[in-house]
Structures are given as structure tokens and as C-alpha cells.
Amino acid sequence: MSRAADRLRVVLNHLDRPGAVRASFTSGQNVSYHHPQALRYTFDTDLLSPEQRIAYEEDGFILIKNLVSEEDIDRFRAEFERICKREVKVPGLVVMRDVAIARSEFMPDQKAVSKLQDFQEDPELFRYCALPQILKYVECFTGPNIMAMHTMLINKPPDAGKKTSRHPMHQDLHYFPFRPADRIVCAWTAMERVTRQNGCLVVLPGSHRGALLEHDYPEWEGGVNKMYHGVRNYDPTHPRVHLEMEKGDTVFFHPILIHGSGMNQTPGFRKAISCHYASADCYYIDVQGTTQENIAKEVHELAEKKYGVDDSVTFAVRKTTGGHVRHLNFSCVFIVFFTVVRRIVYMYYLEQ
Numbered sequence: 001m002s003r004a005a006d007r008l009r010v011v012l013n014h015l016d017r018p019g020a021v022r023a024s025f026t027s028g029q030n031v032s033y034h035h036p037q038a039l040r041y042t043f044d045t046d047l048l049s050p051e052q053r054i055a056y057e058e059d060g061f062i063l064i065k066n067l068v069s070e071e072d073i074d075r076f077r078a079e080f081e082r083i084c085k086r087e088v089k090v091p092g093l094v095v096m097r098d099v100a101i102a103r104s105e106f107m108p109d110q111k112a113v114s115k116l117q118d119f120q121e122d123p124e125l126f127r128y129c130a131l132p133q134i135l136k137y138v139e140c141f142t143g144p145n146i147m148a149m150h151t152m153l154i155n156k157p158p159d160a161g162k163k164t165s166r167h168p169m170h171q172d173l174h175y176f177p178f179r180p181a182d183r184i185v186c187a188w189t190a191m192e193r194v195t196r197q198n199g200c201l202v203v204l205p206g207s208h209r210g211a212l213l214e215h216d217y218p219e220w221e222g223g224v225n226k227m228y229h230g231v232r233n234y235d236p237t238h239p240r241v242h243l244e245m246e247k248g249d250t251v252f253f254h255p256i257l258i259h260g261s262g263m264n265q266t267p268g269f270r271k272a273i274s275c276h277y278a279s280a281d282c283y284y285i286d287v288q289g290t291t292q293e294n295i296a297k298e299v300h301e302l303a304e305k306k307y308g309v310d311d312s313v314t315f316a317v318r319k320t321t322g323g324h325v326r327h328l329n330f331s332c333v334f335i336v337f338f339t340v341v342r343r344i345v346y347m348y349y350l351e352q
């Protein structure tokens with residue numbers, strides 16, 4: 001270990017000792033999960049090294065190599081294929097097609113699927129969200145009571161020539177009407193080798209320390225996928241990092257971190273699986289009058305059109321236990337983030 005790392009460890013030990021200044025939390029449940037004021041984004045659970053904690057604090061993301069086994073990933077891939085072939089039907093699942101491909105008559109159906117969203121009712125895919133090795137890291141950011149909030153399997157298609165396979169630079173918090181942001185984290189696992197060629201994630205290190213910015217559709221000539229909003233104004237000179245990853249590597253990142261992904265310039269699909277987690281202490285906010293109002297409106301419109309929902313819709317809550325990490329799974333579609341969310345949290349507390 002380097003001398004600098006040794007020094008860092010000593011400083012962190014001092015800061016972490018009982019009686020040191022603590023950050024405040026939204027409930028007493030996290031009392032033993034303190035972190036020193038200087039470290040705002042991470043908890044000490046004996047998993048992250050001092051260097052890793054500092055890296056996440058400074059950059060807003062951390063990449064862990066080889067976290068998910070080849071066997072698990074192959075099982076997720078097989079389940080994805082079963083879903084595409086309609087061999088299994090998953091309640092609440094949102095199947096997205098790339099806008100350029102959806103409008104093509106010639107693409108066989110399963111190839112057109114660019115993303116599955118809200119797979120929490122698929123036990124095989126949902127295993128990803130409950131993998132102990134993932135939850136151990138999640139706990140470093142959310143604290144011990146963890147909720148799975150949003151799930152995706154992203155199947156970035158070979159670009160159809162319109163550059164629609166790109167995902168504009170954005171902050172995930174734009175889609176989440178709950179807070180505090182620092183207690184939310186995304187786990188994103190490469191299901192195969194991801195490179196600049198096939199459209200790896202691109203992040204702006206340190207941008208998680210900024211505010212949630214205004215988002216809207218980018219003005220792209222070839223079209224933009226539904227709800228793929230981009231950050232309106234960000235510093236184009238901000239350093240960018242392309243996260244090239246091997247199968248099974250996992251990146252954890254903060255919901256204010258500005259990120260996106262490039263065009264897939266290869267003939268193959270680029271797959272990744274991800275889950276957004278939050279502390280059970282997170283609370284929902286009213287997004288009226290905030291920058292999130294535009295996405296809330298769009299989600300409501302889509303929900304009305306597709307499901308005819310109103311605020312009286314009820315959603316089930318399922319609870320699972322994984323070691324000492326309590327893990328909640330919301331049975332919800334994307335829309336509940338903006339509609340009946342308060343009820344779900346309330347039900348959770350009633351169950352205690």
C-alpha cells in the first residue's frame with residue numbers, strides 16, 4: 001500500500017471514530033450507519049477501501065471488475081431471449097423498441113427490442129437485483145435498508161444509420177421524484193464486453209456534485225427515443241470518461257452524475273442489466289414547479305393512453321430478505337414514480 005493511502009486510512013479512521021461530526025439522516029434507522037461530514041456520499045461498511053470511498057466521493061462512480069458471474073449473466077441473457085420470443089409474459093414489463101427500428105418493417109420482432117424496463121416481476125431477471133455481491137456495494141451508498149426502485153435490461157441495437165442508438169447525456173434523478181439523491185445509486189453490469197465501438201457508458205466525473213439540471217429532448221436529426229431526455233446545458237469542455245468494461249464488470253453511480261452512451265457502430269447488440277436502488281428512508285417529493293415537471297407530464301400521458309390509470313390504482317409490494325440487507329421490491333411500472341408512490345412507501349411502513 002502506498003504511503004498516501006496509509007495516511008488516508010489514518011485520517012478516515014479519525015473521522016469515523018465515535019463522537020466525530022455526523023451527517024444527519026431522514027430517520028433513526030441509520031444511526032449506526034454514520035459517515036463523517038467530509039464523506040457525503042459513502043458509508044463505511046468495511047467493503048470499500050479508503051481509496052475507493054474517496055474516488056466515489058470525487059467522481060460519483062466506481063467500477064468493480066468481475067462482480068457478476070458468467071453463469072448468472074448467461075441466465076439473464078437466456079431469460080431476455082425467452083421474453084423476446086414471448087415464451088414468458090411478465091406483468092408490468094415495459095418493452096421498448098428503438099425508434100428507428102420500430103418504424104422499420106423489416107426487423108424481426110425480437111431484434112427490435114432495445115430495452116426492457118420494470119422486470120421486477122420476472123424472478124429470473126430480478127435475481128440480479130438481489131445478488132449479495134451487488135447489495136453489499138449498494139449498502140455503501142444507500143445504507144442498510146435497500147429498496148429496488150427501477151430495473152432495466154438494455155439491449156443497445158446496432159445503429160440503424162440514424163444515430164438513434166445513442167443515449168443523450170442525462171442525470172437519472174430527472175426520472176426519480178424521491179430524495180435524498182445521495183441515498184440513491186445505480187448498479188449497471190456489462191453483459192458482454194462494452195467498448196466505445198458498441199456504445200459504452202460515458203460519464204462526466206464529478207458532475208454528481210452539481211444540481212439536477214433541466215432536461216428535454218435533444219434536437220437530433222434522426223429522431224430520439226421516447227423519454228430519452230438530455231441535459232440542456234452542461235459544460236461541453238468537462239472531461240469525459242468512457243467506461244469500457246468486460247462481461248460481469250459493474251459500475252455503481254450517483255443519480256446526479258451526468259452520463260449517456262454512444263452509438264453502437266458494431267453489427268452486434270450491446271447488453272447491460274441495471275437496477276436503481278434507494279434507501280428505505282427516501283421520501284417522495286412533489287415535482288410540480290420543478291425541472292422534473294416535463295417528464296412527469298409525459299409519463300402521465302403515456303400511462304393514461306396505455307393503461308387508463310388514475311390515482312386510485314393500487315400496486316402490490318413484495319418483500320424479500322437477503323442476509324442482513326433488507327430488500328424491498330416495488331411491483332410498479334415506471335409511472336408509479338409520479339403517481340401512487342406515497343401509498344407504496346406508506347404500505348411498507350405499515351408492514352413493519
Ligand SMILES: CCCCCC(=O)SCCNC(=O)CCNC(=O)[C@H](O)C(C)(C)COP(=O)(O)OP(=O)(O)OC[C@H]1O[C@@H](n2cnc3c(N)ncnc32)[C@H](O)[C@@H]1OP(=O)(O)O
Pocket residue numbers: 094095096097098099102103117150172173175224225226227228229276302334
Ligand atoms: C432512471 C433511468 C432512466 C433511464 C432513461 C430512460 O430510459 S428514459 C426512457 C424511458 N422510456 C420509456 O419508458 C418509454 C416506454 N416506451 C413505451 O412505453 C413504448 O415503447 C412506446 C410508447 C414508445 C411505444 O409503445 P407502443 O406499444 O405504443 O408501440 P407501437 O409499436 O404501437 O408504437 C406506437 C408509436 O410509437 C412509435 N414508437 C415506438 N417506439 C418508439 C420509441 N422508442 N420512441 C419513439 N417512438 C416510438 C412507433 O413508431 C409508433 O409510431 P407511429 O404511430 O407514428 O407509427
Ligand SMILES: O=C(O)CCC(=O)C(=O)O
Pocket residue numbers: 152154156167172199200201259260261272
Ligand atoms: O445503457 C445505456 O446505454 C445507457 C443507460 C442509461 O444511461 C439509462 O438508461 O439511464
